[in-house]
Amino acid sequence: MNDIEAILKATIQTKVIEAFNSTPEMVEKLVAAALSKEVDEHGQRPGYNSQRMPYMEWLVGDEIRKAVCECIREYVAGHKNEISARVQAAMVSSDFVKPISETIAKVMSEEYRWNVELKIDKA
Numbered sequence: 427m428n429d430i431e432a433i434l435k436a437t438i439q440t441k442v443i444e445a446f447n448s449t450p451e452m453v454e455k456l457v458a459a460a461l462s463k464e465v466d467e468h469g470q471r472p473g474y475n476s477q478r479m480p481y482m483e484w485l486v487g488d489e490i491r492k493a494v495c496e497c498i499r500e501y502v503a504g505h506k507n508e509i510s511a512r513v514q515a516a517m518v519s520s521d522f523v524k525p526i527s528e529t530i531a532k533v534m535s536e537e538y539r540w541n542v543e544l545k546i547d548k549a
Contacts, residue, residue: 460481461480461481461482462480462481462482463480463481464478464479464480464481465478465479465480465481465484466478466479467479467484469481469484469485469488525546
């Protein structure tokens with residue numbers, strides 16, 4: 427950036443800050459307007475048929491989803507060996523593997539019929 431660009435940038439930044447500081451109600455209105463916008467389930471501008479919600483509602487929901495996801499990641503990472511052992515034990519068990527393999531074999535041998543039923547009976 428050359429000297430003229432730096433001077434212009436600093437001048438513009440100063441003027442914008444001065445404008446915001448001299449009219450705090452303008453900042454409040456800008457924030458209120460930004461938060462009242464409707465968004466879709468992804469936080470984007472809603473399309474014609476998309477579900478609409480206030481931005482603030484989406485933002486809070488998104489932060490809650492992120493917190494829950496992080497909590498689950500931490501739990502799984504902390505219990506990875508235990509989870510892995512349980513999955514391996516279940517896969518070795520005939521109660522787990524046999525019904526799945528029989529159902530898959532049955533479904534794959536039948537033409538155009540894709541109904542799958544999985545039933546595990548306790549011994």
